[in-house]
Amino acid sequence: MGIYDSLGVRPVINANATLTLLGGSLMPAEVLQAMSDAAGCFVSLPELQRQVGARIAELTRNEAAYVSCGAAAGLSLATAACVTGTDAALVTRFPHLDGVPNQVIVHHTQRNGYDYAVRQTGVEMVEIGSAQGTSPADLATAITDRTAAVFWFHGALTTPGDLPLPKVIEIAHAHNVPVVVDVAAQLPPASNLWHFTQLGAALAVFSGGKDLRGPQSSGLILGRKDLIEACRIHGSPNHAFGRPMKVGKEEMVGLLAAVERYVNLDHDARAQYCEATVASWCAALNELDGVTAVRSFPNEAAQPLPRCLVTLASAAVGIERDVVVSALLDGEPAVSVGTHDDAGIFLNPMTLEPGEEATVLERLLAVLAGAA
C-alpha cells in the first residue's frame, strides 16, 4: 500500500459493503491484467465498445450490452435512450425536446438518491401509488403519450405494496413503453445478469464496481438492441449527452474480464466462505457479556449472502455503538463496518480479502476489551 502511505491516506479494511465512499470493491488479478494489457496501445474506442458489448451480451445471455462509467451514468444514458431512441436529430437536440415523450414513471415508494441520475436528463418523474400500495390501474392511467419509460428500482428499494415487476412489465408493454430496471447492486446471483431482461425489462443497469469487481468507474447496461444502440449514440466519444461520462478502453476491457470471471465463479464456495466467516464471528462474539451476534440474511442490497449482526447492550459492555464504530475506523488497521438501528453493527464478509476476517474480529474484540 505504498501509494496510500506516501499520500498520507489510510488504507481501510472494508467489512461494510460495496460502498462507493470506500472505493466500491477490489479488482481481482485477471481484471487488473486485462486493464494493464488494454493500456498498452491505441484502439478505435467505438470499435472496442462494440466488440466488448458483443462479448458481454453473449456471456450474459442478452441481446446487447453497453459499458457505461458506473450504474448511475447507465441510468442517465438509459433515460436519454428511451426518450430519443436512435433518432440522430433528437439526440442532437436533447435534452430540449418539445413534443417528445419526456416523462418517466416510478413507484412513489421507490424514489431514492440514485433517481437523480434519471432526473438530471431533464425528464419529469411521475410518481404512482403510495406506501399503502400501488394498483395496476395506478400504472395504467399514468401512462400517456408523454411517457418515455417506466423505471423500477429493485432489491432493498422495492417495498411490499409495490406492483410485482412482471405486472409492471405486462402493463407497460401493453402500452409499448419500455421498462428500465436499476439492479446496480443485485448480484449475486450471477443469473440476475439475464433474469430481468428475460422477464421482459427493456434495459437492466448494473454497477461494474460492486460485486462484479470490475473497474470502480464502470457500469453495465444490458438489454434491447435498439436502446443499447441509442445509448451508444448518446455516449462518448460522440458530442452528445453522454460525452462527459467517458469510458476508457481500460474500463471496457476490465469490465469484460470481470463479467467473464463472475459468470464462471464458484458462487457456492464463495457463499460457504461467507457463511463460515459469519458463523465463526458469531461464535467468538457471543462469548462476551452484553454482546449478541446472529447471522443476518439477506444482505443490505437484499442479496443472498449473510452478514453478522452484532448487538451491544451498552450498559453491560460499557461503550456506545457509535463509539465502537469510530474506534474501529480510527484504529490501526482501520476497519469500516455497517450499522443497524441504535445498537447494531453489521460485519460483512463480502468485501474482505483472505485473512482479513480474523483482523476484523481481533479489532472488534480489542475495542470491546478496551471498554470493559
Ligand SMILES: *Cc1c(COP(=O)(O)O)cnc(C)c1O
Ligand atoms: C450503487 C447503486 C447505483 C450507482 O452505481 P454506480 O456504479 O456507483 O454508479 C445506482 N443504483 C443503485 C440502487 C445502487 O445501489
